[in-house]
Amino acid sequence: xxxxxxxxxxxxxxxxxxxxxxxxxxxxxxxxxxxxxxxxxxxxxxxxxxxxxxxxxxxxxxxxxxxxxxxxxxxxxxxxxxxxxxxxxxxxxxxxxxxxxxxxxxxxxxxxxxxxxxxxxxxxxxxxxxxxxxxxxxxxxxxxxx
Amino acid sequence: xxxxxxxxxxxxxxxxxxxxxxxxxxxxxxxxxxxxxxxxxxxxxxxxxxxxxxxxxxxxxxxxxxxxxxxxxxxxxxxxxxxxxxxxxxxxxxxxxxxxxxxxxxxxxxxxxxxxxxxxxxxxxxxxxxxxxxxxxxxxxxxxxxxxxxxxxxxxxxxxxxxxxxxxxxxxxxxxxxxxxxxxxxxxxxxxxxxxxxxxxxxxxxxxxxxxxxxxxxxxxxxxxxxxxxxxxxxxxxxxxxxxxxxxxxxxxxxxxxxxxxxxxxxxxxxxxxxxxxxxxxxxxxxxxxxxxxxx
Numbered sequence: 001x002x003x004x005x006x007x008x009x010x011x012x013x014x015x016x017x018x019x020x021x022x023x024x025x026x027x028x029x030x031x032x033x034x035x036x037x038x039x040x041x042x043x044x045x046x047x048x049x050x051x052x053x054x055x056x057x058x059x060x061x062x063x064x065x066x067x068x069x070x071x072x073x074x075x076x077x078x079x080x081x082x083x084x085x086x087x088x089x090x091x092x093x094x095x096x097x098x099x100x101x102x103x104x105x106x107x108x109x110x111x112x113x114x115x116x117x118x119x120x121x122x123x124x125x126x127x128x129x130x131x132x133x134x135x136x137x138x139x140x141x142x143x144x145x146x
Numbered sequence: 147x148x149x150x151x152x153x154x155x156x157x158x159x160x161x162x163x164x165x166x167x168x169x170x171x172x173x174x175x176x177x178x179x180x181x182x183x184x185x186x187x188x189x190x191x192x193x194x195x196x197x198x199x200x201x202x203x204x205x206x207x208x209x210x211x212x213x214x215x216x217x218x219x220x221x222x223x224x225x226x227x228x229x230x231x232x233x234x235x236x237x238x239x240x241x242x243x244x245x246x247x248x249x250x251x252x253x254x255x256x257x258x259x260x261x262x263x264x265x266x267x268x269x270x271x272x273x274x275x276x277x278x279x280x281x282x283x284x285x286x287x288x289x290x291x292x293x294x295x296x297x298x299x300x301x302x303x304x305x306x307x308x309x310x311x312x313x314x315x316x317x318x319x320x321x322x323x324x325x326x327x328x329x330x331x332x333x334x335x336x337x338x339x340x341x342x343x344x345x346x347x348x349x350x351x352x353x354x355x356x357x358x359x360x361x362x363x364x365x366x367x368x369x370x371x372x373x374x375x376x377x378x379x380x381x382x383x384x385x386x387x388x389x390x391x392x393x394x395x396x397x398x399x400x401x402x403x404x405x406x407x408x409x410x411x412x413x414x415x416x417x418x419x420x421x422x423x424x425x426x427x428x429x430x431x432x433x434x435x436x437x438x439x440x441x442x
Contacts, residue, residue: 056192
């Protein structure tokens with residue numbers, strides 16, 4: 001019985017993961033426009049208030065776009081870019097800005113954070129509970145210009 | 147979540163005038179937000195630049211193609227371990243990018259066949275297969291289209307490995323690709339000794355290597371991978387770490403809008419001398435030799 005539960009749990013996790021990857025492919029890659037994906041995708045399933053962050057290296061001389069997308073049910077994602085010392089370069093402040101185009105003056109690591117806003121739209125007890133149980137796909141793809 | 151105070155200094159927008167005058171439109175300075183008290187970033191993932199980025203930088207640096215730097219042509223037998231397959235697939239993928247970026251049709255075709263063969267062995271046939279070869283063959287004279295196709299393929303490969311929960315294989319694919327990229331760059335630095343850009347590309351790998359080691363720390367690999375790949379990479383990091391780096395200049399941060407595009411960070415110069423370059427070259431050469439001897 002325990003094995004059966006583990007099997008179904010793993011199947012569920014794997015299936016959710018696959019759904020999020022399909023989501024990134026369908027929605028997020030479009031935001032890259034004429035930028036070419038750098039090869040890796042950062043995808044996660046998050047709940048309100050949760051954060052996904054990754055550190056990537058950006059080369060001097062290249063032109064980059066970071067494209068962010070998420071399930072509509074999560075609301076607008078806060079999206080920030082910091083350097084390795086956590087100094088802030090960019091913050092969309094949770095507004096509907098889905099991409100950021102930039103280059104770097106020196107090759108450097110940047111930390112990209114995707115933060116799902118905490119639930120605030122529904123204040124009723126049941127509504128808040130429902131909102132907190134929502135989870136959805138969040139993804140960031142980095143592209144460079146050829 | 148900590149509240150970040152943002153100070154924005156808007157510098158006047160110069161609507162007309164010389165090109166130089168138009169460049170700096172906005173300077174923004176942000177105070178540092180404190181990280182976690184132990185200085186360790188929590189739940190952070192590491193992303194490594196794709197081989198195609200490095201090969202494009204090599205081409206843009208004005209360096210010539212050298213087929214001698216490619217991985218030797220071998221009759222690739224099926225590997226007993228998927229980890230070995232992923233590592234060698236990474237190596238050949240970088241070679242494929244390198245040949246393709248320089249429009250070397252013969253090498254591109256040969257390498258693509260080898261990549262497809264290896265991809266099959268780790269269940270990636272759904273994303274890289276004979277159809278990929280047809281697409282590339284049909285665009286063989288259009289470098290931009292080929293670059294887009296190849297980049298897309300590698301995005302799909304990474305995606306599929308992660309979808310299949312083969313995160314360790316995805317990391318090894320990237321590791322193999324990175325090793326081959328640095329090997330090519332080091333080889334080119336010997337061919338074109340006066341080229342500054344190739345030295346810059348090599349010195350920039352210090353940062354990438356840091357992320358690569360962090361990425362690989364997340365996995366428990368077998369002894370062969372640990373002994374012949376991960377440990378030597380850590381030794382290579384020690385070599386990079388011993389090279390003086392102008393850290394003090396990183397204390398301030400700037401963002402500028404130049405020609406409708408933001409430029410992040412400050413200018414730093416990191417000069418790699420011949421002694422350091424030789425140490426890096428020897429170490430990467432020995433790691434690549436390990437792949438040839440231990441994994442084929």
